[in-house]
Amino acid sequence: MANLSKSKLLQLKPFLDEKVHLYNQFKFIATDPISIPHKFQKKEDIEIVGFLMATIAWGNRKSILKNGEQLCQILQFAPYDFIMNHSQKDLNACLGFVHRTFNADDLKYFMTALKHIYTNYGGLEAVFSKQEEGTLQTSIHKFKRIFFELEHQPRTEKHVSDPYKNSAAKRINMYLRWMVRHDNNGVDFGIWKSLSTSSLSCPLDVHSGRIARELGLLKRTQNDAKAVHELDLNLRILDPKDPVKYDFALFGLGAFESF
Structure with a gap:
């Protein structure tokens, strides 16, 4: 048509x-996968769990939610505290986690990279808010570059899409909708005030x-x-x-x- x-x-x-x-x-x-971050109240907890849930949000919905519950257990139901204070030994809790092609090694790197972002860049919102055009697609590209600054297995990169490589970046655009968009219906969180809904895709x-x-x-x-x-x-x-x-x-x- x-x-x-x-x-x-x-x-x-x-x-x-x-x-x-x-x-x-x-x-x-x-x-819906958004139900898992809705279990939390703190901004950083919501955005961390939301990012991980969006990352695994493909395939069977029951499997997504089941693995989301497991993620909460690994994070000891205190996502931000775990990300900022975990030891290498604590990351052993990731062993055995798998959602389709996203495995324990990927999850360990995600935990490490998230700590890097909160420690050195002021958090997830701060990274995405540095946009230079009308949509957030450039910000997604730059986020991926920052997210993989640390040593990592090349295979892990496939779990963060890049619009500059012509990806629709469905899951990360969904995540941005969750974080940025706000209305009175209580579905999306709208906790990232530095970004505008007009820039979402x-x-x-x-x-x-x-x-x-x-x-x-x-x-x-x-x-x-x-x-x-x-x-x-x-x-x-x-x-x-x-x-x-x-x-x-x-x-x-x-x-x-x-x-």
Whole structure:
């Protein structure tokens, strides 16, 4: 389906706004990876667990949530304290952890890299807030470079996507939505005040991509960085201040409705 004109795109807005209202509800998070960071109250705890959950958020949802619970146990239910004060011996708790291709060695490096970021860069928000353009895709690229400054196995790099390598970076865009976007529905956290919702990009996956193409919001057939940019432009026409809210509509239509 060809991309819609601006006028026809705006005709879709009431329908999509209705779906946002339907699916942007706290009752839907019980089976979603975001439910795990919702177990915490402290900013740093939320953003650390959120980052780890977004990293493993692919595959079977029950498996994601089960492994998320295991992550909380490894972190001794005090994520920030564990990250900042763990010893090499404490990292032995990671042994045996695996989620698909993300294994214990990857998790150990993630713990070490997170400590490096909080110690030397002022935390996750500070790294991402140093953006130089209208979207956060440059920030994601720079974050990955900083995250892998320490000695690591090359295989671990595949667990942090890079838009500059034409990745849709679905999971990290989802994570940024969680941290930056805020409304009164209580789904997203909105704890990163230094960033604007207008700079967020849609977490493009099989569900949101299919629906976006059905609706004419997306012409490109691959789910890659170029598709994210194309979808960004159209969603910003619908709502320039909060374009990523339409992730709820696109995902909901794809995952919960026979659209």
